[in-house]
Amino acid sequence: MSASVRAAALQCKEAAVQVAALSTEAKNGLLLAMADALQAQSTAILAANALDLQAAHEKGIGVAMLDRLALDEGRVAGIAEALRQIAALPDPVGQVTRREQSAKGFTIERVRVPLGVVAMIYEARPNVTADAAALCLKAGNGVILRGGSEAVRSNRAIAACLRGALRDAGLSGHALMLLEDLSREAMLELMQLSDIVDLIIPRGGEGLIRFVTEHARVPVIKHYKGVCHLYVDAAADAGKAVDLIIDGKTSRPSACNAIETLLVHADIAPQFLPRAAKALAERGVELRGDARSQALHTDMLPVSDDDYAAEFLSLTLAVRVVDSVDEAIAHIRRFGSDHTEVIATEDAAVAERFVHALRAAVVMVNTSSRFSDGGELGLGAEIGISTTRLHAYGPMGAEALTIERFVLRGDGQVRHVESSIRE
Numbered sequence: 398m399s400a401s402v403r404a405a406a407l408q409c410k411e412a413a414v415q416v417a418a419l420s421t422e423a424k425n426g427l428l429l430a431m432a433d434a435l436q437a438q439s440t441a442i443l444a445a446n447a448l449d450l451q452a453a454h455e456k457g458i459g460v461a462m463l464d465r466l467a468l469d470e471g472r473v474a475g476i477a478e479a480l481r482q483i484a485a486l487p488d489p490v491g492q493v494t495r496r497e498q499s500a501k502g503f504t505i506e507r508v509r510v511p512l513g514v515v516a517m518i519y520e521a522r523p524n525v526t527a528d529a530a531a532l533c534l535k536a537g538n539g540v541i542l543r544g545g546s547e548a549v550r551s552n553r554a555i556a557a558c559l560r561g562a563l564r565d566a567g568l569s570g571h572a573l574m575l576l577e578d579l580s581r582e583a584m585l586e587l588m589q590l591s592d593i594v595d596l597i598i599p600r601g602g603e604g605l606i607r608f609v610t611e612h613a614r615v616p617v618i619k620h621y622k623g624v625c626h627l628y629v630d631a632a633a634d635a636g637k638a639v640d641l642i643i644d645g646k647t648s649r650p651s652a653c654n655a656i657e658t659l660l661v662h663a664d665i666a667p668q669f670l671p672r673a674a675k676a677l678a679e680r681g682v683e684l685r686g687d688a689r690s691q692a693l694h695t696d697m698l699p700v701s702d703d704d705y706a707a708e709f710l711s712l713t714l715a716v717r718v719v720d721s722v723d724e725a726i727a728h729i730r731r732f733g734s735d736h737t738e739v740i741a742t743e744d745a746a747v748a749e750r751f752v753h754a755l756r757a758a759v760v761m762v763n764t765s766s767r768f769s770d771g772g773e774l775g776l777g778a779e780i781g782i783s784t785t786r787l788h789a790y791g792p793m794g795a796e797a798l799t800i801e802r803f804v805l806r807g808d809g810q811v812r813h814v815e816s817s818i819r820e
Contacts, residue, residue, distance in 0.1 A: 476527045516594045526559075552575060620735070643680065733755075759792070
């Protein structure tokens with residue numbers, strides 16, 4: 398088993414060299430062909446997904462996971478469109494991000510180059526199979542995919558489609574490897590291959606991400622969970638704030654950019670909370686609040702610190718009344734996960750205080766947390782979200798799958814030579 402995982406990774410590393418040498422036009426043409434192939438083979442992909450959903454229902458998998466697993470014609474079309482958007486993005490490979498002239502006479506450049514081989518370890522998100530492959534290929538990398546057992550049939554169907562497009566383009570299908578062995582032992586073996594794999598990105602529940610982080614020898618980009626807050630300031634426009642909480646909580650509660658805690662300034666709470674609570678209740682949201690919140694809306698369960706730290710991924714919302722923006726900031730610093738934080742306010746000074754006081758990967762003013770997404774932020778699609786302060790922070794696109802290196806261009810300059818001889 399170990400030999401097969403290592404052998405697959407070595408094949409991917411060899412194929413990655415081929416991908417790194419592709420021109421921008423060749424990479425974009427490949428991604429467009431992949432998008433067309435996905436839609437052409439949507440019937441087979443949906444049939445495989447239906448089998449995965451049936452098995453998931455029989456296992457009693459939760460609603461949030463089922464939502465992430467499910468595909469339909471619209472979602473397949475969305476996956477294909479994401480690939481087209483990635484193709485339309487600027488090519489990060491070869492970009493010169495800085496150029497300066499040294500006093501020694503040579504030019505110093507910082508140039509983006511591919512990472513090499515990127516491993517994705519993820520749960521019931523079949524769209525990740527296509528998004529990760531496309532972003533890695535756009536950035537000139539090979540990619541090793543290790544999906545979850547819940548989506549095994551869906552992942553196989555999507556990966557087979559994409560690998561077919563690779564071969565049709567005259568490239569090695571090994572540039573996109575889908576590990577068939579889903580055992581924990583095989584995953585552990587993959588995470589130890591520091592001489593082959595350059596980066597691991599886990600996507601899924603907190604348990605999976607912590608397991609990968611604790612056992613990997615390969616560098617890991619991660620975020621554990623999305624405990625996202627909306628703070629409604631005393632100077633907020635109540636109508637805007639209601640829209641932000643409805644969209645942030647109910648448009649897709651299983652997403653990591655969904656709002657999990659609502660903080661409301663005491664000055665606006667008597668008017669705002671009953672209005673927001675009514676709108677949320679109409680959409681099936683269960684509220685859990687502190688004593689001050691419950692006093693303003695009696696149909697609310699008591700809240701605990703565990704609730705404030707929870708990523709519910711469902712129609713459950715924690716609520717708290719605070720006396721100032723600083724109290725809201727203190728709450729977020731204690732319970733937040735550095736994912737996405739939102740403030741609703743018409744006071745520019747308060748907004749700037751909120752933005753600069755928090756270190757979350759994405760901070761928003763009067764904008765829904767649901768825009769904390771690679772596609773919405775112009776990345777075409779995202780391969781993951783980083784709350785680790787390494788070379789990437791926040792939603793990650795193709796550029797985050799490259800790294801800067803130095804290129805020096807000179808004319809024979811030397812540093813420590815007493816004399817030189819030129820013919």
